[in-house]
Amino acid sequence: MNCKKVTYLIEKRAIAKLNFWEKIQIRLHKSVCNCCRNYDKDTTALNRMLLKVANITEPTKLLDKLEKERLKEALRNEIK
Amino acid sequence: MKEDHLKHIDTDLWVDEYSDMLYNYAQARVSDHDLSLDLVQDTFISALKALENFEGKSTIKTWLFSILKRKIIDHWRKQDSRKTRPMSSYFAEGSMGPHFLEPSSPKGLIPEFEEKINNEELGGVIHECIDDLPGKQKGIILDKLVQEKDSEEVCKDYDISASNLWVIVHRAKLQLRECLESKWVNS
Incomplete structure (x- = not known):
């Protein structure tokens, strides 16, 4: 049993194309390993959750006046 | 002596226009306020130095982000010089x-x-x-x-x-x- 390799393949499957042998490895291993079966369910749900977050805008932090002044000053010195 | 065309650049406008978005991009990736500010400043300075290479093929915003991305990669390179080891x-x-x-x-x-x-x-x-x-x-x-x-x-x-x-x-x-x-x- 090789859970590290199989969970890796499960992750690779979400972002790349697996070859035939890689797909078989996942299927065979999952048929005997409860842990990796659960991992697959978990990570598939997690992928959906990550995508949902894309539509939830993160609060953007604005730099304060002083920080911007310092940036401006630094750039002005560059040009001088 | 600095190039003449730099005199026409309003860098204050750059800061007003782009510093917040550049900062938020950096902050989301390096999770360090001071470092993010430094990266933003370095980005602007590199942009000024390379201004004559900016051909206007992309917008200033896209161009600044591409510089910032490189700065972030360089930061990680310095911090972790070992290469990601091979798969085996x-x-x-x-x-x-x-x-x-x-x-x-x-x-x-x-x-x-x-x-x-x-x-x-x-x-x-x-x-x-x-x-x-x-x-x-x-x-x-x-x-x-x-x-x-x-x-x-x-x-x-x-x-x-x-x-x-x-x-x-x-x-x-x-x-x-x-x-x-x-x-x-x-x-």
């Missing part, structure tokens, strides 16, 4: 069997969490877990799994190979899954 060694180290997923063996609880959590809570919880990811992993997960960018583009942005990307995503997902499970169990 990734699978040769540590426990490989069922113990690999311990101490928090997956119990398949995340789908239940997904069903129960509302959108406002979800954003907070996911971002807390993403924030804990080390180094490059954070930005890579944001770009690849949240924003769904092309793998090729992500590899280029972070200067990594495709197999590096798969290993990094694997590592990050192991940690994210654990983090989410513990938040669910403890909620």
Whole structure:
């Protein structure tokens, strides 16, 4: 049993194309390993959750006046 | 003596227009306020120095972001000079069997969490877990799994190979899954 390799393949499957042998490895291993079966369910749900977050805008932090002044000053010195 | 055309550049306008978005991009990836500010300043300065190479093929904004991305990569390079090791060694180290997923063996609880959590809570919880990811992993997960960018583009942005990307995503997902499970169990 090789859970590290199989969970890796499960992750690779979400972002790349697996070859035939890689797909078989996942299927065979999952048929005997409860842990990796659960991992697959978990990570598939997690992928959906990550995508949902894309539509939830993160609060953007604005730099304060002083920080911007310092940036401006630094750039002005560059040009001088 | 500086180039004449620099005199016509209103750098104050650059700061007013772009510093907040550049800062937020950097901050989301390096999680360090001072470092993010430094990166933004370095980006502007590099842009000034390279201004004559700017051909107006892209917008100033796109151009500034491309410089900032390179600065972030350089930062990680300096911090972690060892190259991501080849795949063969990734699978040769540590426990490989069922113990690999311990101490928090997956119990398949995340789908239940997904069903129960509302959108406002979800954003907070996911971002807390993403924030804990080390180094490059954070930005890579944001770009690849949240924003769904092309793998090729992500590899280029972070200067990594495709197999590096798969290993990094694997590592990050192991940690994210654990983090989410513990938040669910403890909620």
